[in-house]
Amino acid sequence: MKAGKFIGIIIFVIGVIVSLIFFFIASGWDSVPEILLMGPALILLGGAMIIFPGGTFSKEDLNNHPGGAKEMWRRAPGMHKVMWVVATIAGTVASVYLMVESGFM
Numbered sequence: 372m373k374a375g376k377f378i379g380i381i382i383f384v385i386g387v388i389v390s391l392i393f394f395f396i397a398s399g400w401d402s403v404p405e406i407l408l409m410g411p412a413l414i415l416l417g418g419a420m421i422i423f424p425g426g427t428f429s430k431e432d433l434n435n436h437p438g439g440a441k442e443m444w445r446r447a448p449g450m451h452k453v454m455w456v457v458a459t460i461a462g463t464v465a466s467v468y469l470m471v472e473s474g475f476m
Contacts, residue, residue, distance in 0.1 A: 374433040374443050375424030375451070383417025386410050386462075393469075408470060412462030419458035423451040 390410030425447035436442050444452065 372430050373424040373426075374428045374430050375420045375426075375447070377430045377433075378440070378443075379417045379420025379422075379424065381417070382413050382420060386413025386415075386417055389413060408463070408466040411465040411469065412459055415458040415462035415465070416455060419454045423454045425451045425455075 386409070389406075393410050425443055428443045428446050433439055433443060438445070447455075
């Protein structure tokens with residue numbers, strides 16, 4: 372399995388969990404911890420990493436290479452890096468929008 376896809380799945384699952392926590396807290400509380408802003412950003416970043424896994428860097432390479440994630444970023448094609456950044460920015464914008472619409476910002 373490609374390292375980017377593996378990391379993307381983990382990030383996506385964490386994003387779903389954080390978003391669910393935000394949803395349940397937002398429905399009953401008057402304030403929400405800002406850390407929960409990252410839920411949609413993580414979902415979109417995870418999805419982008421699943422679709423654009425970053426080249427041929429494998430999960431084994433991630434474990435065996437001293438650079439780890441930095442090396443995966445370095446070896447990733449430019450388009451994959453752009454998509455990761457765009458997904459993170461779009462997720463952050465969506466998070467802020469949700470917080471504003473929910474009345475927490």
